Each structure stands twice: as C-alpha cells, then as structure tokens.
Amino acid sequence: MTLLILYCATIGVFLCLDFLGLSYLIKPIFERDIGPLLLDNFRIFPAFVFYAFYIAVLLWFVSVPALAQDRSLWWVFGNAALIGALAYGTYEFTNFATLKDWTSAMVATDLTWGVFLTAVSATAGVAIARAFS
Structure with a gap:
C-alpha cells in the first residue's frame, strides 16, 4: 500500500507542478524560439508513457x-x-548540440525546471507516503 501511495503522490505532485511549469515557464520560451515546430495539442500517449x-x-x-x-x-x-539533471540534461544538451534553433535560454530554463520539478516531486511523494504509513 505504501508503494501505491508513494507512486500516486509523486506523480500527482509532478503532473500538477509540470502543468504550471510547462504553461508559464517553458511554453513561452519554446514558442518564441521554436514556435513553428510545436504541435497545437500535445500527444497524450507519449506524454503518458x-x-x-x-x-x-x-x-x-x-x-x-x-x-x-x-x-x-x-x-x-x-x-x-x-536524476532530474540527468534526464532533462540529456534531452536539452543533445538538442542544443544537434538542432540549429535550440537556444541556451531553452536549455537553462528547461534544465533548471526539470531538476527542481523532479526534486520537489520526489521529496513530496516520500513525505506524503511517510505521513500515511
């Protein structure tokens, strides 16, 4: 039961925070720099996976x-x-190294966000799981 609480709490915090971060931090910068490449609506299945x-x-x-x-x-x-630095850094630095319109502002913003998001979500998930155990 603790594992289920841990998973649900962590993913719940992650999704709520990431919705805010993507909407107000990441999207404006990505729209400015690579707007024509962005979909109007994201693909739900790859996001879920x-x-x-x-x-x-x-x-x-x-x-x-x-x-x-x-x-x-x-x-x-x-x-x-x-873990956040590894995951978001891999994505951002690979894109920065290979895509001509990828900017240092995109790298800095998304990398910082990913590190913060991952750290806060895991910490909150563990704290919530401990509270219910």
Missing part, C-alpha cells in the same frame, strides 16, 4: 531506497535532483 516511466525510475532509484533506509528528505531532494 514518459511520465509513468520517469516516476517509476525515480521511485526505484530514490524514493523506495529512502523509505527502506529511512533517509532524510534532503537526501531524497539531492538524489532526485541528480
């Missing part, structure tokens, strides 16, 4: 070990930030 898998990996490497070993929330935050 990414979110479901990303949160599962985050739980595997950070949240479940934190619960099993009674790690601090600072430990969760720091390790989740590393």
